[in-house]
């Protein structure tokens with residue numbers, strides 16, 4: 001059996017993850033959730049001194065904001081849209097008939113104004129833009145959201161709905177690059193303190209199609225994305241657990257976010273895949289948190 005399937009089954013057997021019938025969509029036990037909460041709190045301790053502004057969005061966002069953000073240009077394969085029944089009695093009868101006969105009943109569903117959030121920071125940029133130019137010191141936000149990506153898989157580290165904790169910085173290129181540098185350091189220190197093997201590498205987003213290949217090359221050449229990788233379900237292909245993204249002026253120009261002197265703002269974000277980090281800890285320290293190394297327990301439980 002493939003390593004990731006064996007690991008997934010052991011998580012089900014132990015009750016840490018709960019099957020729902022869909023790959024990449026799982027319930028979680030109290031113990032799994034506690035690890036996520038403790039890790040989330042540890043991230044907050046590392047970021048505390050920066051006094052980020054906390055903001056929380058629901059796991060779905062405005063379709064029009066999503067369209068403007070350009071997500072469909074880069075990642076149409078991952079997007080999740082929310083559709084709903086908008087018909088009359090006659091349409092309802094057809095719908096029920098189709099459900100009963102096992103035919104496709106989704107054909108008549110209409111797109112709503114809502115799509116699933118693909119990354120925690122997407123709803124932030126237009127909200128930030130509404131506040132006008134950035135103050136001289138720029139801005140820093142603390143986000144966490146469930147995110148949806150249509151990438152069904154039996155690899156437990158590749159979920160369709162997962163939580164992403166983020167810090168997002170907006171400001172001058174210097175401010176934003178300094179933020180990313182500092183989190184590259186902190187991220188390694190933080191994960192190192194949890195006793196997991198890790199390394200940093202340059203990375204790319206899964207840009208779609210032929211045009212996407214150019215984007216991948218450009219992103220890698222310019223070093224716009226780094227990942228902190230930890231082997232979870234494969235030693236050869238370790239899993240990205242933290243990401244460090246420099247968007248340059250992409251969101252600043254898309255949403256007209258200006259610095260205090262009227263230049264287009266640059267942005268960067270550091271993202272923590274909360275389920276992936278929990279899975280890395282269960283993989284390396286065992287499926288029983290009580291038996292985890294004392295030093296790791298101390299970091300998380302204090």
Ligand code: AMP
Pocket residue numbers: 119149151157158159160162164240241242243271272273274275276
């Ligand atoms: P990205 O925007 O792709 O860099 O994602 C940010 C972080 O979210 C990554 O570093 C991962 O830890 C996490 N992540 C991305 N995709 C998934 C997924 N399918 N399942 C679980 N976590 C994910």
Ligand code: ZN
Pocket residue numbers: 119120121122166168245269270271
């Ligand atoms: Zn982000």
